[in-house]
Amino acid sequence: MIKETFDQIKATEKLKTKTYAYVLKHAKKTHYPKLLLSFGAFVLVFVMTYYLYFLPVSYISFDLNPSLELTLNRFDRVIAIKAYNDDGADLVEGLSFFGADYNDVLQELIASPTIQTYLSNDEVLSITLICDDEHKKQDMEESIGDYIDDYENIHCHEASSEYTSEAHHHNMSSGKYRYYLLLVEEGYDLEIDDVNSMSVKEILELLKDSSQDYNGHHGHH
């Protein structure tokens, strides 16, 4: 009896036809634009993330004899390291740096046997910060200072970003290029390649010589 009762409740043909039309109409209206919209949003988020994360904002030049340059994004994460000579390439070989805090990468580099050997032989490590944001640059200097203050022969400088592209154009780190400009300013007639092959200690000795030479007779080679 209950079966017969329920049997009499039926979806009318009218309701079925109406539903079929309703579904087709609403599915087409809402489904595709939603899909397209969410795809668009996905692409936008992807592009924004890419832009934010992969856009170089500052550089840290690391020069001793090995010459490297770290590229940092706006979150102070290392997104690239470029070696400017073979010693530099050997140093970054196998180093996992992508997305790492620049302090961790710098400390790992400084602690490496190669750099430690150089430092114990009185060579000079030059760290050059290139960042247009003064506030950020100051923060970087302070945090790098925390772990280089123990070393007398690690120097930290800053350089203007306007020379960075010029330096890269000459396949030189910004730090080395800064020294090249200083040497030229002091009257040394040197080629880019000459400076590139010199260690920071050698460069500093030349600069020291020239500052002691009050007559300005340079022309060293």
Added chain:
Amino acid sequence: MVSESELLKAIDTYGDMVKRLCVVYLKNEADSEDIFQSVFLKFYQTNKTFNSAEHLKAWFIRVTINACKDQLKDFFNSHKVALDDVIEKPLLEDPSNKALLESLMMLEKKYREVIYLYYYEGYNASEIGKLLHKKPNTIYSLLARGREKLKVILGGEGLD
């Protein structure tokens, strides 16, 4: 996504069942029509693959029940129509069944749903348990109590 011909076939095959579930839950023609349409819209847009007709049927039952429950939760669900409006419509052709349906509708929802699934759809207690996320023993006791209550309403008559 489901094709248009699959949609048409599903409306034809499961339309009556969806409609019955709507009536069992909502007791209201206007709402049940909305739910009816939304269930098939959901089916048309689903990316699910159904292994068997049984699987698809269970999916329709689940989705319809959920949609009805959501509708009932809606506090502003105010456009209720009296039960008579539903029953007077072409819903029931035979007036002798009207009394039984009216009596069924007087039961609480928890009894109506199990009675419908058990007596009409032919599911057993453990299958109903799966559909409603309840233990089989709960289903058994709901069925027993529902039957008792119905008997009282009908003045001593049983379901058979």
